[in-house]
Amino acid sequence: MRRPARLGAAALLATALVTAPAGPAGLALALDHGNLDEGRPVRLEDPYAIASGEIALEAGPAFLARRGEGDLGAMAIAVQYGLLPNLQAELGSTFLSDPGAEAGEGRSGDVRLGALYNLNQETRLVPALGFRAGMTYPSGPGSRGLDVRLKTMVAKSAGRLGVHLNAAWERLDGTARGERDTRREAAIGVAWPAGAPRHTRTLLVGDLFVEQSAARGARRVTGVEAGFRHQLARRLVIDGAVGRELRGPDDRLSLFASTGVSLSF
Amino acid sequence: MSRQRTLHLRFGAAALAVALIGAASSLSAQWTRRDERFGPRGPWRGAVGRELPHFQREANGIDFGHAHLAETLLRTRDSEAVERARLEVLDFIFSWPRIKPDEAQIAPRFTRLAWEAQRAFDWAHLLHQSLYDLFAAGETMDKEAAYRSIMDDYLDKPEAITSHPLDHHGALWSFPESRSFKSAHPAFNSQIWAYHWLQGAAYDAQLRGGAAVQRGLLPRLIAHYHGYLRNPPQEWEFMPLMAETAPEFSRRFPEAAVVFDNLHMLHDNIDDVLSRPDLFPDSASRRRRILELLQLYLHRNHVPGDRRAEVHAPGQAGGGHGPDHGAGHPAGARPPSAADVLEGAPGRPAVHHPPHPGGAR
Numbered sequence: 001m002r003r004p005a006r007l008g009a010a011a012l013l014a015t016a017l018v019t020a021p022a023g024p025a026g027l028a029l030a031l032d033h034g035n036l037d038e039g040r041p042v043r044l045e046d047p048y049a050i051a052s053g054e055i056a057l058e059a060g061p062a063f064l065a066r067r068g069e070g071d072l073g074a075m076a077i078a079v080q081y082g083l084l085p086n087l088q089a090e091l092g093s094t095f096l097s098d099p100g101a102e103a104g105e106g107r108s109g110d111v112r113l114g115a116l117y118n119l120n121q122e123t124r125l126v127p128a129l130g131f132r133a134g135m136t137y138p139s140g141p142g143s144r145g146l147d148v149r150l151k152t153m154v155a156k157s158a159g160r161l162g163v164h165l166n167a168a169w170e171r172l173d174g175t176a177r178g179e180r181d182t183r184r185e186a187a188i189g190v191a192w193p194a195g196a197p198r199h200t201r202t203l204l205v206g207d208l209f210v211e212q213s214a215a216r217g218a219r220r221v222t223g224v225e226a227g228f229r230h231q232l233a234r235r236l237v238i239d240g241a242v243g244r245e246l247r248g249p250d251d252r253l254s255l256f257a258s259t260g261v262s263l264s265f
Numbered sequence: 266m267s268r269q270r271t272l273h274l275r276f277g278a279a280a281l282a283v284a285l286i287g288a289a290s291s292l293s294a295q296w297t298r299r300d301e302r303f304g305p306r307g308p309w310r311g312a313v314g315r316e317l318p319h320f321q322r323e324a325n326g327i328d329f330g331h332a333h334l335a336e337t338l339l340r341t342r343d344s345e346a347v348e349r350a351r352l353e354v355l356d357f358i359f360s361w362p363r364i365k366p367d368e369a370q371i372a373p374r375f376t377r378l379a380w381e382a383q384r385a386f387d388w389a390h391l392l393h394q395s396l397y398d399l400f401a402a403g404e405t406m407d408k409e410a411a412y413r414s415i416m417d418d419y420l421d422k423p424e425a426i427t428s429h430p431l432d433h434h435g436a437l438w439s440f441p442e443s444r445s446f447k448s449a450h451p452a453f454n455s456q457i458w459a460y461h462w463l464q465g466a467a468y469d470a471q472l473r474g475g476a477a478v479q480r481g482l483l484p485r486l487i488a489h490y491h492g493y494l495r496n497p498p499q500e501w502e503f504m505p506l507m508a509e510t511a512p513e514f515s516r517r518f519p520e521a522a523v524v525f526d527n528l529h530m531l532h533d534n535i536d537d538v539l540s541r542p543d544l545f546p547d548s549a550s551r552r553r554r555i556l557e558l559l560q561l562y563l564h565r566n567h568v569p570g571d572r573r574a575e576v577h578a579p580g581q582a583g584g585g586h587g588p589d590h591g592a593g594h595p596a597g598a599r600p601p602s603a604a605d606v607l608e609g610a611p612g613r614p615a616v617h618h619p620p621h622p623g624g625a626r
Contacts, residue, residue, distance in 0.1 A: 053303035085300040121299040121380045124548055126292055128299075160373050193370040197333055198357060200367035234314065234364055 036164065036191060036205060039076065040260055041227030041239035044164050044189040044207040047130025047153040049088040049118045050264075056080040058092075060239070060260020068251050073097035076260075078112075086118040090134070099141055109140030114149075127156035138174070145174020162191040164207070178216055185211035194228075201231040205241075213249055221248035225256075235264040294549070297380050304391045305418045307411055309402035313394070316401045316476035320467065320483045323490070324397070325365045326358030327460040328390070331532055333357075334453065336372035338539035344450070351453040355494055378548055379555040382535060385424045385563065389528040392419045393464060396521060400471035401479060416520055420564050426527045427564040428520035429571070430578040433530045434503050434595040437561070437576055442544055442554075446536040454536070455497035458504050461529045462600050463490040465510035465522075469603035472513050482607055489606045502597030504529050512602055527562050534558045 036046040040058055050056055062074040078092030096108035114134030122128035132151040138144050151168035170183045189207025193200055206226035213220055227241025240259045245252035304310070313321045337350035357366075368383070369376045376383050395415050399408055419425050431437055438444070447454040463486060470482040507522035508515040515522035538545055538554050545551040560566055566573050 048299060048301070051301040051303040053306075082301075082303060085302065086298060118299055121297050122377055123295040123297060123380060124377045124552070126295045157373055157377065160370060193367070197329075197336065197366075197371040198353070200370040201364060231364060234311075 035229070035237075035262075036203075037262075039258070040262060041229055041241035041258065042189070042205055042207055042225045042243065043166070043209055044187050044191070044205060045132075045151075045153050045166055046155050046162070046164060046191075047118050047128045048155075049086050049116050049130070050080055050082045052082040052085040052087075054080075054082040054264055056262060056264045058260060058262045060258055062256065062258035064253055065255040066251060067254050070098070072101055083115075088116050090114040090116070093139075107138070107140035107143035110143050111137045111139045113137065122155055122157060127154050129154055145172065147172050160193055160196050164189050164191065172214075175214075179214050180212060180216055183212045183214065185209065203229045205229070215249070218249050219247065221245050221252060223248075223253075227258075229262075237262040295552070299380070300384065300424070302388065302422060305395055305415050307395075307399070307415070309399040309406065309411060310395070312398040312402035312476070317397075317479055317483060319361070320397075320479075320487065322361040322363060323358070323463065323487055324394070325362045326360070327464065328368060329357045329362075329366050329371060330354045330457060330460055331386070332366075332368040332371040332375070334457070334536065335375040335539060338446075338536065339374045339378065342449070342540065342542060347450050347453060351450070351456060354456070358494065378552055379535075379559075381424070382531070382555050382559050385426055385531070385559060386528070388419070388422060388424045389426050389524060392416075392521065392524065395419075396518075397467065397471070400468065401476050404475040412518060412521070419524070420520075420568075423563070423565050425564040426524050426531065426562050427567045428523045428527075429564070429567040430523050431527055431530065431562070431576050432578045433506070433526060435579070437530050437534065438503070440534070440537070442537040442541045443534070444537065445540040446533070449540050451499045452497045454533075455499045455501060456494060457532070457536070458501055458600075459490060459493035459497060462493065462505040462510050463487070465505060465507045465514070465525065466490075466603035466606065467511075468514035468518075469511040470607065472517070473607075486603060486606055489601075498598075498600065500598040501600060503595030504533055505600040506595075509599055510602055512604070531558065531562050 035048070035050075036042075036044055037058065038045040040060070057077075057079055059075070059077040062076065064072040064074065066072060074094055074096050076092065076094045078090055080088050080090045082088050090113070092112050093109060099108045101108065112134060114132060116130060116132045119129040119131070120126060130153040132149075132153070134149045134151075136147040136149075138146065148171045149168060150170075151166060154165045156163050164187075166187045168185045170185070172179070172181055172183065175181055187207045187209040189205060191203055191205040194202045194204050204226070205228070206224070208222070208224050210220055210222045223243055223245040225241055225243025227239060229237055229239045231237050238259070238261050240257075242255065242257045243253075244255055313324070333350055333354050334347075337347055341347070368387070372383075392415065396412070399406075399411050399415065402408075416428070420428060466486050467483060470486055471479050473479070473482060507526050511522070535555055535558065538551055538558070545554050561573050561576050571577075
């Protein structure tokens with residue numbers, strides 16, 4: 001099986017950790033802790049690239065509790081670079097506690113390359129728009145097929161409440177019989193700077209997501225997740241999240257959780 | 266299809282086209298790119314945080330001030346609410362924040378209203394921080410060369426505020442809205458000028474020696490600045506100029522000094538716009554005016570080929586880069602220099618000039 005439905009959200013969580021962009025706030029006086037990167041802390045992503053010339057490292061473990069199967073641990077690492085204003089490039093991978101397992105857009109050790117382009121800054125009437133393109137190279141053990149993923153992100157705020165909408169389409173190569181060759185997913189959520197204006201170091205975020213299962217005809221996965229990002233130092237942010245797949249195939253995730261750290265220099 | 270129905274369809278299509286064009290035009294006026302940039306890199310980066318943490322915390326507190334004011338003025342012009350905001354800023358400053366606050370989260374409405382101005386502020390604030398870091402860093406470094414590199418990198422970007430001396434207390438203080446914020450909220454206005462006083466004076470203290478010397482001098486400037494925060498210097502009729510507060514820095518690094526004077530003047534201009542709902546009654550008119558003002562200050566509009574000569578400081582039309590003395594000293598009591606404070610002469614006699622004909626309301 002090329003991409004198991006049972007790991008749906010967990011897979012996304014794990015892979016999200018490696019295909020990340022960055023987000024809102026002024027020029028880079030400090031790490032942009034208001035950033036919503038995919039997987040840092042939840043799948044919801046804002047449309048902004050990291051600052052031109054900025055380098056960011058992100059890493060963090062995740063825990064995936066699978067119904068009817070053993071639990072799975074994941075460790076994701078990623079590096080991002082602001083190639084040009086509004087354009088970032090990314091490289092990353094995810095390693096699973098069971099190297100034979102499949103998660104996300106590939107197997108443990110698959111390499112992911114991606115780019116995010118931000119079209120515009122949100123203004124009073126115009127939402128911010130961003131696009132992401134990425135591919136997963138099958139470098140992991142037993143992995144096969146080059147997957148391609150396209151995504152669009154939209155953000156619009158009301159006061160300090162940021163509302164985000166993400167939609168993605170994925171082309172899966174090397175799938176087994178009975179599995180989808182393409183998949184769609186979407187998430188909608190909000191972000192709120194807790195304590196602003198006086199306190200701007202903590203961002204709370206939550207979303208609802210829906211995605212097609214990997215197996216044709218299988219029930220689509222829907223779930224919910226919530227998390228935080230907290231700026232510990234000028235260029236250091238920690239994050240954490242928990243979530244649950246509410247509906248979907250019988251082997252959907254009963255719980256997934258992650259923590260992580262982002263470092264900018 | 267009847268002729269009447271055809272006419273209705275054509276009329277509807279035309280109305281829809283007009284509506285779409287109108288909407289597109291409105292949206293295009295608000296379309297802007299983010300263009301976020303990382304600050305310049307060098308061995309000096311972060312030196313203030315390491316060597317002068319108390320001063321860094323003061324600087325972090327100041328960052329809150331402008332953003333919170335702009336956001337407050339977009340919500341209300343009620344004097345009590347603005348005064349509350351002023352006191353909130355003081356609370357924040359006296360909390361000595363360890364980490365720079367996120368201005369986009371402090372002032373989300375202003376950020377969305379005029380991102381272009383916020384981007385110019387942010388880039389200039391990065392220049393401020395880079396130079397503080399540079400002068401706090403190891404004494405063996407070739408700081409003149411590093412300064413040149415930082416300035417070149419700064420001015421090279423489209424959002425850079427110009428290093429061309431501008432006519433602050435003349436042309437740029439004579440708009441219909443000029444002095445509105447000062448008139449309506451004199452204590453808050455003076456408090457902001459106090460931030461600018463410290464931001465300038467700190468450089469002259471830094472130029473007196475290495476980090477150890479600075480650690481001895483800066484607390485005296487900070488104590489003086491705290492006095493201004495507790496009793497805002499409302500006797501000042503005009504913002505502190507770099508040549509007054511940091512004459513040594515202005516002599517040695519005139520381009521940066523001019524950028525900072527221009528930055529501070531742009532802050533004042535924008536606060537005036539936000540204080541005049543009678544002149545700028547809606548978001549569109551406020552945005553339009555702020556962007557007009559911004560164009561006066563952007564370096565790319567002055568070099569090469571100066572398209573904003575009308576705001577040049579008198580005597581500087583040829584493109585000089587000296588600190589602002591073009592229109593003479595502003596009237597009224599003037600702030601002390603860093604040296605005045607460090608050497609125990611905190612204050613200057615009032616310089617009396619007739620008020621500028623264009624600005625007062």
